[in-house]
Amino acid sequence: MKKVLCFLIVFLISLAVIASEGYSERFVSSFSACEPYTERSTIDSGNGGKVPLTKLVQGVVDHKCVYKQVIIRPTVKDITVCQFTKPMLEEISNAMKEETGQTYNIDFDTGKEVVKLYGLTKSQIIWTQYLNSPEVCKREIVER
Numbered sequence: 001m002k003k004v005l006c007f008l009i010v011f012l013i014s015l016a017v018i019a020s021e022g023y024s025e026r027f028v029s030s031f032s033a034c035e036p037y038t039e040r041s042t043i044d045s046g047n048g049g050k051v052p053l054t055k056l057v058q059g060v061v062d063h064k065c066v067y068k069q070v071i072i073r074p075t076v077k078d079i080t081v082c083q084f085t086k087p088m089l090e091e092i093s094n095a096m097k098e099e100t101g102q103t104y105n106i107d108f109d110t111g112k113e114v115v116k117l118y119g120l121t122k123s124q125i126i127w128t129q130y131l132n133s134p135e136v137c138k139r140e141i142v143e144r
Helices: 002-020 025-033 086-097 122-131
Strands: 037-044 050-061 064-072 076-084 104-109 114-120 137-143
Touching (some): 086 122, 104 122, 114 122
Antiparallel strands (some): 037 050, 076 137, 104 114
């Protein structure tokens, strides 16, 4: 149980790190319009190293914008696929476009416990909530 909880906390921190990497103008534009686009970068692995991150806007499927992100860790491939409705897409897009840099501390309910996350911007909070919502995003861990 502790191992699962620890993994969950690391996952939440990873999501915050992903959001904190910032958004290129091209990503925000493509995401807002739900036009296919791929962006590759690296993020902090949590232990001082870097791991590859690929963010893909895959376009509209069944009236929802499909977004996929892939994180390649040393032993696993972490894949998250989200399907955003138009109001969700607008909420995230507006938050990214209007980012002021102001940060907030939140208590995030994982369903098993409440985790404190510090220094998140408005867009990071919205991304974290959606990425952790099973109705919106599905996550798969594939061993390498």
